[in-house]
Amino acid sequence: MAKKFLQRLGLKDKLLAIIVPLLVLAAWQGAVSQKLCSELILTPPLTLLNTLLELAQSGDLTLNILASLKRVMIGFLLGGTSGFVIGILMALSPFLNRIFGPLIKALQQVPEFAWMPLIIMFLGIDEFAKYFFVAIGAFYPMVLNTYQGVSGVPEKYHELARVFDYKSFRYLFKVIIPSALPSIITGIRLSLGLSWMFVVGAELFGSDSGVGYLMTWGRAVFQIDLVMAGLILVGVIGFAMNFLLERAEKQFLLWREPVDGRPA
């Protein structure tokens, strides 16, 4: 009984999740076509769709998305990798933890966008500055989650490693990292998510390509539809990345969940 009810509720939730946005879009379209609001200020959905299709046809869409994704990947690799390595070192060495710990905690209080003026001063607004900015965004979730995961490796696994004489890299790669993997993967997901936000931010500050650039360009030439199309792209791509990573996370951590139907 209760189960059926929950199932129906779940289905209802899913339907609502589709119906509500559709209603909003319809109201939006209606408001503009009834002249309640100027088309120049609030581009109606159908026009937006058209803008996106035009961008796709001209090749601008792919070009700019690829430009952004490339920056995300490079920045994420830079920041994520250093976060990963420093997180592990901090968790394994009380000495390094004393050195890096307070520094990272203090720097964490600085809103990441506050780095922008400093980066521009030192690195300008060229590609490397953008990688660096994305790397800062990618660094924090990675260092924190890796640190937490590695310091949380249960004592019983450390003991097991001692009993079976696991040392140095073998110990790290076969016991510590696998045990910390759920945390590390969460770190990767958050880190990539922030990288995506940061790349758009970096492109808004000055760029000649990328999704953020599409939006600044739209604003400059007063093409609201371009700005809004950019917004939609940012949302959709961010959502897709998170979705894919959550799926990968589940697949990767299959061992965590007891599977129904035990073997006989």
Add this chain to the structure above:
Amino acid sequence: MSNNKGTLEIRNLSKSFIVDNSPLQILNNINLTVTSGSFVSIVGSSGCGKTTLLRIILGLENHYDGEALMDGKQIVGPGTNRGIVFQDHRLLPWLTVGENVAFGLDKLNRKEKKLLVDEHLQLVGLIGFESVYPSQLSGGMAQRVAIARALANKPEMLLLDEPLGALDALTRMYMQKELERLWQLEKITMIMVTHDIEEAIYLSDKVVIMSSRPGIIKQIIDVSSSRPRDRASSEFMQIKAEILEEFHLGTEYTFAYAI
């Protein structure tokens, strides 16, 4: 296999832990000799220091007074001559059954590994489960994998900390038989901690009775009846009565439940 290997000699061993900044004595003047290839059980109430004693033999606890000698050499840390089956099976959840059994065989090549894994999964009756994850196993199966993992390393002494504690009565009795079979097959020394007096009598050459606060050895009882043992035999019952007596649980003490 081993002729005189797998002996243990514990002399005047005492162990304290620091609790709230002051030492708390856990083990007090333990003396115990375990001969090669024998099966020894340690029984005693919870908290009397059984796990601590086993961890000292394993080499995980290094600060104590007295001596613990394995084959005549002072124990200074874990070593491949001793295997352990922890109270919690302690399988690594991200490794399959086969990979868990191979955990101690990392220095061998693939082929040698596979041979040993197959051999030991066969030994504990889990052929066909190589690629299953521990979360999919029942308690008894997980404990058997842990035993296979310990045995695959070819230890001269196997330490077992309440290995069957979490199992239901029937599985438990079946696993006791299995343990006896493995012990006879491998011809290695086994030291098992248990709560279960019948289990201790069924399996052991020697039952070590401990009492607590601080943990001392109260009595060591030799069991020499032929195997497999009959739990209903008068001899078995008599030894059981003798041990219960030690815990003040004999018939004349029915009202003095102390555990």
